[in-house]
Amino acid sequence: MLGKKRIAVIGFGTMGRTLAGGLVRAKAVSPSRLVVTGRSRRPSDGGRPLPGVVYLADNANAARGADVVVLCLKPRDVVAAAADLAAKGALDHRPLVVSIAAAVGTAALEAVLPAGTPVVRAMPNTPCLIGKGMTVLAAGRRATARHLGLARELFATVGRVLELDEKHMDTVTGLSASGPAFIFLVIEALADGGVMRGLPRQVATELVAQMTLGAAEMVLRTGKHPAALKDDVTTPAGCTIAGILVMEDGRIRSVLARGVETAARVAAELAR
Ligand SMILES: NC(=O)c1ccc[n+]([C@@H]2O[C@H](COP(=O)([O-])OP(=O)(O)OC[C@H]3O[C@@H](n4cnc5c(N)ncnc54)[C@H](OP(=O)(O)O)[C@@H]3O)[C@@H](O)[C@H]2O)c1
Numbered sequence: 001m002l003g004k005k006r007i008a009v010i011g012f013g014t015m016g017r018t019l020a021g022g023l024v025r026a027k028a029v030s031p032s033r034l035v036v037t038g039r040s041r042r043p044s045d046g047g048r049p050l051p052g053v054v055y056l057a058d059n060a061n062a063a064r065g066a067d068v069v070v071l072c073l074k075p076r077d078v079v080a081a082a083a084d085l086a087a088k089g090a091l092d093h094r095p096l097v098v099s100i101a102a103a104v105g106t107a108a109l110e111a112v113l114p115a116g117t118p119v120v121r122a123m124p125n126t127p128c129l130i131g132k133g134m135t136v137l138a139a140g141r142r143a144t145a146r147h148l149g150l151a152r153e154l155f156a157t158v159g160r161v162l163e164l165d166e167k168h169m170d171t172v173t174g175l176s177a178s179g180p181a182f183i184f185l186v187i188e189a190l191a192d193g194g195v196m197r198g199l200p201r202q203v204a205t206e207l208v209a210q211m212t213l214g215a216a217e218m219v220l221r222t223g224k225h226p227a228a229l230k231d232d233v234t235t236p237a238g239c240t241i242a243g244i245l246v247m248e249d250g251r252i253r254s255v256l257a258r259g260v261e262t263a264a265r266v267a268a269e270l271a272r
Contacts, residue, residue: 002157004033005068005150006035006066007023007029007033007035007066007070007154008035008036008063008065008066008068009034009036009072010037010062010070010071011038011071011072011073011077011081012037012055012072013072013073013074015072015124015126016036016072017050017129018124018126018129019100019158020034020036020053021129022157022159023154023158024050024053025130026131026157028157028158031050031053031054034053035054035055035056035065035066036053036054036062037055037057037062038057039057059084060084060088060089060090063085063091064090066095067095068096068150068151069095069096069098070099070100070154071097071098071099071109074101075104078101078109079104079108079112079271082097082099082109082112086112086117091113091117094114094116094118096119096120097109097113097117097120098121098154099121099122100121100122100123100124101271102169102170102177102270103173103267103269104121104271105121105169106119106120106121106140106141106166107141110141116142118140118143118147119140120138120140120143121138121139122138123135123136123172123173123176123177124155124159125177125179126180129158131157131159133159133160134176134179136164136169137151137152137155137161138164138166138168139163139166148163170264170265170268171260173263174260174262174263174264174265174267175260178267182260183212186212187205190208191204191208192204194207194208
């Protein structure tokens, strides 16, 4: 379905770059079919256009020629930008509009878009840049299975995709969208333990990163409960259970779970 579709990525910040970069890297769309827009060109902060990708300063021009318009804007900006596109007639051809903004529901966008415009809400994460993303999709009222399929195909080129009811999107934001930062913190902390024992930082980080990758793959591939996989590693009276008990003393589970809960609660407020 994606084949010859033209994609406009509106907003060339962290996620606009991540998504556009991921799509180009995955060869999901030819660069000439991808248009990105930004409010300000700031090459010095890494906001350079991707090779071959058309970069426009004008959102309306980008949207006019697109089959899929992906709004990669901050929650506080996205509705106004969508309304501006609608006012300029840039969505009169009723492209699929995908918004990755946290906190902004499909209804808020539908309210400012031309009647009948299909909207899909997506919550990706930064590993989309390397094809290992996790994206959750939720369909708006006017999005059909075909629109959802198109959005699925788009994000599947940069990682895994799940479809959920829109009521879960704030939770997803606090879990899989904020999650890479949580895991980076855990990786750094575990590596600290290795450094404390004398490993060079780079070696410790590599060990932890590859271990994290392997552990995550085991969860996905085996479908086993993580507790069962943990038990497999935990020899009675061994070193692993000794380490786990120290972590449990530090309330590691509730700290991580409450971190996600709080991130989700804050995510829900981001549009205000
Ligand atoms: N960061 C994540 O990990 C992540 C993950 C999932 C979803 N999200 C969601 O993705 C959205 C974007 O987040 P982000 O981290 O990419 O933010 P960001 O880095 O601030 O990017 C937003 C970009 O949009 C540009 N922009 C603002 N208004 C514009 C307009 N009217 N037309 C064109 N470009 C405009 C901004 O340009 P200026 O800098 O010139 O204002 C900025 O470059 C947010 O809604 C967030 O909730 C983020």
